[in-house]
Amino acid sequence: MASNGNGNVTNGNRLTKIQTNKKHNGICHDDSVPTVKAQTIDELHSLQRKKSAPTTPVTGTQAPFATFSEEERQKQQLQSISASLASLTRETGPKVVKGDPARRSDTPKVAHVPHYHVTPTIAVSDSSLKFTHVLYNLSPAELYEQAIKYEKGSFITATGALATLSGAKTGRSPRDKRVVKDDVTENELWWGRGSPNIEMDEHSFMVNRERAVDYLNSLDKVFVNDQFLNWDTENRIKVRIVSARAYHSLFMHNMCIRPTPEELENYGTPDFTIYNAGQFPCNRYTHYMTSSTSIDLNLARREMVILGTQYAGEMKKGLFSLMHYLMPKRQILSLHSGCNMGKDGDVALFFGLSGTGKTTLSTDHNRYLIGDDEHCWSENGVSNIEGGCYAKCVDLSREKEPDIWNAIKFGTVLENVVFDEHTREVDYSDKSVTENTRAAYPIEYIPNAKLPCVGPHPKNVILLACDAFGVLPPVSKLTLAQTMYHFISGYTALVAGTEDGIKEPQATFSACFGAAFIMLHPTKYAAMLAEKMEKHGATGWLVNTGWSAGSYGYGSRIKLQYTRKIIDAIHSGSLLNAEYKKTKIFGLEIPAEVEGVPSEILDPVNTWSNKKAYEETLLKLAGLFKKNFETFTNHKIGKGNNLTEEILAAGPIF
Numbered sequence: 001m002a003s004n005g006n007g008n009v010t011n012g013n014r015l016t017k018i019q020t021n022k023k024h025n026g027i028c029h030d031d032s033v034p035t036v037k038a039q040t041i042d043e044l045h046s047l048q049r050k051k052s053a054p055t056t057p058v059t060g061t062q063a064p065f066a067t068f069s070e071e072e073r074q075k076q077q078l079q080s081i082s083a084s085l086a087s088l089t090r091e092t093g094p095k096v097v098k099g100d101p102a103r104r105s106d107t108p109k110v111a112h113v114p115h116y117h118v119t120p121t122i123a124v125s126d127s128s129l130k131f132t133h134v135l136y137n138l139s140p141a142e143l144y145e146q147a148i149k150y151e152k153g154s155f156i157t158a159t160g161a162l163a164t165l166s167g168a169k170t171g172r173s174p175r176d177k178r179v180v181k182d183d184v185t186e187n188e189l190w191w192g193r194g195s196p197n198i199e200m201d202e203h204s205f206m207v208n209r210e211r212a213v214d215y216l217n218s219l220d221k222v223f224v225n226d227q228f229l230n231w232d233t234e235n236r237i238k239v240r241i242v243s244a245r246a247y248h249s250l251f252m253h254n255m256c257i258r259p260t261p262e263e264l265e266n267y268g269t270p271d272f273t274i275y276n277a278g279q280f281p282c283n284r285y286t287h288y289m290t291s292s293t294s295i296d297l298n299l300a301r302r303e304m305v306i307l308g309t310q311y312a313g314e315m316k317k318g319l320f321s322l323m324h325y326l327m328p329k330r331q332i333l334s335l336h337s338g339c340n341m342g343k344d345g346d347v348a349l350f351f352g353l354s355g356t357g358k359t360t361l362s363t364d365h366n367r368y369l370i371g372d373d374e375h376c377w378s379e380n381g382v383s384n385i386e387g388g389c390y391a392k393c394v395d396l397s398r399e400k401e402p403d404i405w406n407a408i409k410f411g412t413v414l415e416n417v418v419f420d421e422h423t424r425e426v427d428y429s430d431k432s433v434t435e436n437t438r439a440a441y442p443i444e445y446i447p448n449a450k451l452p453c454v455g456p457h458p459k460n461v462i463l464l465a466c467d468a469f470g471v472l473p474p475v476s477k478l479t480l481a482q483t484m485y486h487f488i489s490g491y492t493a494l495v496a497g498t499e500d501g502i503k504e505p506q507a508t509f510s511a512c513f514g515a516a517f518i519m520l521h522p523t524k525y526a527a528m529l530a531e532k533m534e535k536h537g538a539t540g541w542l543v544n545t546g547w548s549a550g551s552y553g554y555g556s557r558i559k560l561q562y563t564r565k566i567i568d569a570i571h572s573g574s575l576l577n578a579e580y581k582k583t584k585i586f587g588l589e590i591p592a593e594v595e596g597v598p599s600e601i602l603d604p605v606n607t608w609s610n611k612k613a614y615e616e617t618l619l620k621l622a623g624l625f626k627k628n629f630e631t632f633t634n635h636k637i638g639k640g641n642n643l644t645e646e647i648l649a650a651g652p653i654f
Ligand SMILES: Nc1ncnc2c1ncn2[C@@H]1O[C@H](COP(=O)(O)OP(=O)(O)OP(=O)(O)O)[C@@H](O)[C@H]1O
Pocket: 352, 353, 354, 355, 356, 357, 358, 359, 360, 361, 372, 373, 390, 391, 392, 393, 394, 545, 546, 557, 558, 559, 560, 561, 563
């Protein structure tokens, strides 16, 4: 007899019967662990998932609003969602039911949800016979499963993030962003040259709305997020996002403020609703449509419709546009800026166009992060609009940006990155899908996030420009008028293509460092900023995070390490008392020394070997500034005329 290695004893080819303990009904068992309490596989599976508290839990009877039963509350919530998804031509909301259609056990027995409006007597169509399953405020884990099961291009990366593809669009489509012009908005909003608000009429909006709603209702399931905007609770906005993809739902879960179970319980009806039909296009037979993409904002209806783009940033920035309308009405300034706070409570704002460093520089290991992109400045101080950050990932490195690197973990949405098919290690240098690779993570993924994301009045206002011409100084101290001049100008210079050799830098001017998102005339925001900076004694700074020692192709981008030192000196207050000299043409005050930064780079003229080329480039840029500002010369800024005059005089002189 010999052992076969499995513990069974063989005798030639014949297996000998092993004696077992007959105590338990003759079944052989290993009594080191108890058996599961299930008779069938299905039963076993049902044990795995513990019933969680309802998404809208009922608090104790002492709560003033807890007058409904849980069943009643669920019914009201479904009715509210059904109303959101109602077709306006058929005057009925769809039959909605909660839960994943793939999991029958989730489907409640009473699946019929009464129609919101009066049931029409004419023309019952197939759409009124079907159910739309609602996946309401799912958790990141549930959204991962949905994405991986049903959405092509969804993968878990080596660090646990959800890699997704945003489809054909990997950036926003500003030429397809429309706003309904009605009697009110016609007078209130900024229209015409330079304005981001491309007009559309109410009827065309309704056509697109119906298109999006019909598309969403035709699906087996839709995702619904009920969340908040603005950490200033007095000025909080309730937003509902209806979307077709788990990617979109997780993105907004991360980017908006996540309600607590108690807040959700008393959520009621949203203040604003987004219908994101994603890949479903708009129709060129619809008036005003110029492509298959349209992002439509209707302020009167408090709705936004997205057709023909799956780029998630449209939702984030669409809501930002909304805030740029709603907040100034309440004397609150909305800002395209990052914001952080030192240990002593000193707050800094970081303005700048895309890619200039708002996220990178506001994420600072030595300071509390209030937010990376969108803020409000009210009488009470600053507040973040969002609940998450949206960082650029191109060439991301652990060494240079450790906090962002570490935030890319379970729960984070990673858009359009390339990874090893086996290890799922992300290669951040790979731009095969797009250069605009992004990570969206909840703000608490940054270890020193300031929660709640609010702070006192800013002490420093830092304007970031990535000057690919290489003529703006790495740092200059601004007067209030200069701050306004540069705020209204909103300059940065990007380099078009990087593949086929050296290209000329392209100057971009975007008023208020975010013309794509403002709704009112830029001077309205500028006047508010001037008033607040003056009142609270904030100092303005211009920081060039772009080129040094020559334009793009000759010089190189200023080391992040140096920019961080400059920012440190601003925060600490040491730069305020430095020795300054004034530059030619732009009239910028530049310091002679900044700790940790080579002094010779502080005046760009020193770094250019070809002085003539420097002078020419400087003049060229000054000319571009002047030309850009022409449209603002006949606008009054603020109440008196003095500020306007001062601002006009604060630009380049040559
Ligand atoms: N000296 C520098 N200062 C700041 N950023 C730098 C510098 N050098 C290189 N970078 C890189 O520039 C990019 C800045 O992007 P960042 O995400 O901070 O932009 P952003 O202003 O937040 O834009 P958006 O509004 O589009 O989110 C990062 O990839 C960063 O690593």
